[in-house]
Amino acid sequence: MITCDFCCLSAEDRKWLLYENEYWLVFFADKQDYPGRCIVAARAHRESLAQLTQTEWLSLKDITDALEQLLKAELGATLLNWSCLMNDAYKAAEPQPHVHFHVRPRYSSPITVDGVSLSDDAFGHHYNNRREDKMDPADRERLYQLLKQKVGLYFKK
Amino acid sequence: MITCDFCCLSAEDRKWLLYENEYWLVFFADKQDYPGRCIVAARAHRESLAQLTQTEWLSLKDITDALEQLLKAELGATLLNWSCLMNDAYKAAEPQPHVHFHVRPRYSSPITVDGVSLSDDAFGHHYNNRREDKMDPADRERLYQLLKQKVGLYFKK
Numbered sequence: 001m002i003t004c005d006f007c008c009l010s011a012e013d014r015k016w017l018l019y020e021n022e023y024w025l026v027f028f029a030d031k032q033d034y035p036g037r038c039i040v041a042a043r044a045h046r047e048s049l050a051q052l053t054q055t056e057w058l059s060l061k062d063i064t065d066a067l068e069q070l071l072k073a074e075l076g077a078t079l080l081n082w083s084c085l086m087n088d089a090y091k092a093a094e095p096q097p098h099v100h101f102h103v104r105p106r107y108s109s110p111i112t113v114d115g116v117s118l119s120d121d122a123f124g125h126h127y128n129n130r131r132e133d134k135m136d137p138a139d140r141e142r143l144y145q146l147l148k149q150k151v152g153l154y155f156k157k
Numbered sequence: 158m159i160t161c162d163f164c165c166l167s168a169e170d171r172k173w174l175l176y177e178n179e180y181w182l183v184f185f186a187d188k189q190d191y192p193g194r195c196i197v198a199a200r201a202h203r204e205s206l207a208q209l210t211q212t213e214w215l216s217l218k219d220i221t222d223a224l225e226q227l228l229k230a231e232l233g234a235t236l237l238n239w240s241c242l243m244n245d246a247y248k249a250a251e252p253q254p255h256v257h258f259h260v261r262p263r264y265s266s267p268i269t270v271d272g273v274s275l276s277d278d279a280f281g282h283h284y285n286n287r288r289e290d291k292m293d294p295a296d297r298e299r300l301y302q303l304l305k306q307k308v309g310l311y312f313k314k
Contacts, residue, residue, distance in 0.1 A: 048236065050225040057218045061211065068207040079205065079247065079254065083240040090236065090265065090281040097236065108247065124247040129283045 004089075006041045006098040018147055019066075019155045023059040026067060026155075028144045032135035034104035034127060035118040036075045036143065038067060041100035049084060049099060066154040067103060074150050075113055075143075077105030081127050114146050115139075161246075163198045163255040175304055176223075176312045180216040183224060183312075185301045189292035191261035191284060192275040193232045193300065195224060198257035206241060206256060223311040224260060231307050232270055232300075234262035238284050271303050272296075 002008065006025075018038065019026040029037040040063055046052050052060070064082070071077040081104040089097035104127050110119040116139045122128060135143075159165065163182075175195065176183040186194040197220055203209050209217070221239070228234040238261040246254035261284050267276040273296040279285060292300075 048225055049239065050222040052218070054215075054218065057214070058211075061209070061214045065207040068205055079243060081240070081242045081244065082206065083238070083242070085238045085240070085283065086236060087238065087263065087281055087283055090263075106244065106247075124244055126242065126244055126286045 002045075002096065003092070004045060004096040004098045006100060007045050007096075016144060018144070019063075019151050021059060021063075021156065023056045024063050026063060028140075028147065029102070031133045032140050032143070033131040033133040034081075034106070034120070035116070035135060036071050036077060036105040036147070038071070038103040039100055040064075040067065040103060042098065045096070046099040047097045048086075052099060062156055066156070070147060070150060070154040071103075071105045073154075074147060075105060075118060076107065076111040078108040078123070079106050080104065081106060114142055116143050159202075159253065160249070161202060161253040161255045163257060164202050164253075173301060175301070176220075176308050178216060178220075178313065180213045181220050183220060185297075185304065186259070188290045189297050189300070190288040190290040191238075191263070191277070192273070192292060193228050193234060193262040193304070195228075195260040196257055197221075197224065197260060199255065202253070203256040204254045205243075209256060219313055223313070227304060227307060227311040228260075228262045230311075231304060232262060232275060233264065233268040235265040235280070236263050237261065238263060271299055273300050 016028045017025060018028050023043050025041045025043055027039045029039050042056060068080055071080060083102045086097040089095045106123055107118055107120040108123050173185045174182060175185050180200050182198045182200055184196045186196050225237055228237060239258055241258045243254040246252045263280055264275055264277040265280050
């Protein structure tokens with residue numbers, strides 16, 4: 001039985017989709033502990049990076065480039081922290097890991113974008129996986145809408 | 158002035174080289190907090206994933222595939238945690254980030270390879286960035302030599 005979260009996306013999950021193509025889905029993360037945090041997930045069920053096809057890998061390059069440009073240009077991110085871990089899947093008795101990347105923008109100094117304050121009190125240090133998500137739901141929605149409107153400037157049609 | 162660690166590798170750094178090609182260097186990490194931990198670094202000075210060329214990106218696919226196979230087959234790793242962060246570079250007044258990936262093998266159950274005990278007491282959870290490196294220097298050398306001998310089976314000549 002398929003219980004993989006990325007193969008069984010809910011309407012709530014899909015609500016935060018920023019971009020999709022034939023191979024990848026880019027979401028505005030539910031947890032905005034690092035403002036602008038996104039998740040890049042393979043459309044097909046691939047259990048590790050080695051299972052990605054050459055075509056998927058080439059498309060991932062387009063995605064990483066576009067997302068970096070989007071988050072730097074529109075949110076003022078200084079750099080992005082990329083990670084592909086998939087540890088959580090292994091908590092299950094029958095693990096079904098699905099390739100996805102966590103993308104955490106990091107900010108060298110506080111910035112305000114469309115009225116939303118973006119700050120990073122540990123810039124220059126490893127992200128804190130247990131950092132509290134302090135973003136107001138309305139701010140999350142505002143930031144998502146702002147990015148969604150700009151996606152077409154950076155991502156391929 | 159170039160102070161980038163990856164552009165100014167010391168003899169001690171190069172001693173732990175597992176594999177290199179025209180675009181990438183693969184090191185057995187100095188910190189073996191997660192046994193088998195490796196670092197994959199771009200040969201050229203690229204400051205973010207978006208700066209990698211298409212050729213470098215394609216070569217990286219070969220590297221990720223080979224390293225995953227090597228660490229799973231030879232060390233019994235269950236999965237690999239990949240991260241590309243580059244936060245440390247931003248501690249400097251003039252940051253010179255250089256694209257590199259930390260590769261942490263994770264083990265679902267303890268295993269002994271060539272007399273070296275590999276275990277992971279937090280399998281299924283995010284890696285601990287401050288985990289103590291408990292590996293004996295002699296074990297580190299043994300594990301490096303074991304992998305070095307096997308590299309040719311997995312990586313392109």
